[in-house]
Amino acid sequence: MAVRKTKYEMPEQDPRERIKNFDEVPYGYDADTAIKEAQRCLQCKDKPCVLGCPVGIDIPRFIAAIKEGDFDKAIKIIKEKSNLPAVCGRVCPYEEQCEGNCRLKKIGEPVGIGRLERFVADYEREKGITIPSKPKPIDKKVVVIGAGPAGLTCAGDLVKMGYDVTIFEALHAPGGVLMYGIPEFRLPKEIVKAEVDYITKLGVKIIYDVVVGKTIPMEEILEEYDAVFIGTGAGLPRFLGIEGENLNGVYSANEFLTRVNLMKAYLFTEYDTPVKIGRIVATFGAGNVAMDCARTALRLGAKKSYIIYRRTEKEMPAREEEIEHAKEEGVEFKLLTNPIRFIGDERGNLKAVECIRMKLGEPDESGRRRPIPIEGSEFKIDIDTALIAIGQSPNPLIPQVMKDLKLGRKGNIEIDEMGRTNIPGIFAGGDIATGAATVILAMGAGKKAAKAIHEYLSN
């Protein structure tokens, strides 16, 4: 039988409907479709897909289990490597990773590995998650700073080996960017909570409201624990550095998304945290966070939502799927356009942005063609709200209280390939080490560090 060339469709909410709610956009496969999609897998002996997975899930094996209809076995195989499958099945850039290496790409679309992962993770969650039996305890204490994807993964792996693991989290909720950054319609918070719940049931303790270095001095942490993993992320928002950026109505993507996602401002007045959106919203930047901002703005009632970006669609860092979703929902892309200044009214409220048109020149150090302003092409766009989504820098809190920690050029913590910092016993990973990247890369880093911590504590 010839292999079907395209993935089985995953049904989605109609774009006209979904911009009125915060419910998840795709519905996910049902069991029949999942089995049919699993049948597309060629079961390559050399497993090229696994090479593309930052946490090394045995993909052909879990797909084979789905094919047999043994979903319990499938999720067990995934969980050998990943503690957050329902999250990864939603937000991983599979097209560049596992699916990017799929042999089926030669004849058509790759196997929908992300969709299959999501399906079995959801299957297990709905059925009730099984907690594996506890390993023999190891009498060593590890502390993890930050309950984001890197920290949760590192903690989960270590607790499975038998270590006594505590996570300190500055916010009141776990998940880091999964909770404050990624919107509900892309990653429902109940799913994050369920996956974190699994990790705590494995035995990880999470203590909230602790800013390490402030609430508890670093020296006390170093005294009490045998090893430290720092996973404090890239929480420091970047601004454009142009006139009028402190006007009312200009938000960092982080502020906007934290208000909406973590504080649930989309449910104001049921929840107390407000957010103001106005009629016309412009998001600056074109990564995944920018798409999240522009799509969230529509759901909050914006009449128009623009993405303003200085290069062209080809250079946009966002995933194709996110750009497609944004377009379907009516987000307008104003490309080769760069903001020069924000203009406010007499009360300090934003009312317009002045932009300049750009053209592409020679490639820069990133390999993308450098945008160059076209003189005399300045023009104004009326807007009520501006969302700045041009990236985040590593969180400076820990480096500030650990002066001997070696830092990179961008304030990131320098680590080796195993997540070791320059100080023995101190490990780091995720965005704090790499600068803003993806959830799965942070998880991969957490995983490597867990191995390195085990090695360190075994000697």
Next chain:
Amino acid sequence: MYRIVEKKTLSETVKLMKIEAPYIARNAKAGQFVMLRIDEKGERIPLTIADSDRENGLVTIIFMEIGKTTKELGTLKVGDNILNFVGPLGKPSEIERYGRVACIGGGVGIAPLYPIIKALKQVGNHVTSILGARNKSLLILEEEINNWSDELYIATDDGSKGLKGFVSDVLQKLIDEGKTFDIAWVVGPVIMMKVVANLTRKYNIKTVVSLNPIMVDGTGMCGSCRVSVGGKTMFACVDGPEFDGHLVDYDNLMQRNNRFIEEERESCKLAGVL
């Protein structure tokens, strides 16, 4: 969960609470603040630490019932819990032996000034405190501050206590009388800090102000609290809350503090606390 172990009414709209938070109590220094969230649906708001008791693990907060959260907080009783209470955040005040220090507080801003006065006095400064309030009944912590001050002056808008006028009038008077100051700390309403900073600028007195803009996380993550200081954008939560009073753009701060005024009103109205 953080238990309220003591509650006092300081004036019509100002309340004091002691909260059980041993880690914060142990590590808090003058000038720092906490973020709190009353319950699952609550907002995160910053409040400056008014005092901390290491031995008993207690943190004192003093707040004016002005918005939804502070009004709701005011209805809580001894034994009730606050869901989230995180700190101590921000940079501590730079406490040194400066010589002669003027400590100027207005309204509920007197509360965060108190630990600063105490710390300044403890390292041997000559502390002149100037406290202001709309009227006598709204004046807080007079006795406590008197205990740590070499001189204490009071100004009320209606003259019901001390000089009739503003704290800036008192400072001007003291300067006119020939008193000199090596540094000034000013905490209170933004407009008061602006006026006093304009005055101290004229006399070249180095001035520290403590700002309280709208915050969300309080740990440098969102930039909601950004303020313009000497033309540079700073985050009050991690770069402050104290800044050089002669460099702050107060007008921008006042505008930014009004960002959600309509929403606040709506929220209060719905909760029946307006």
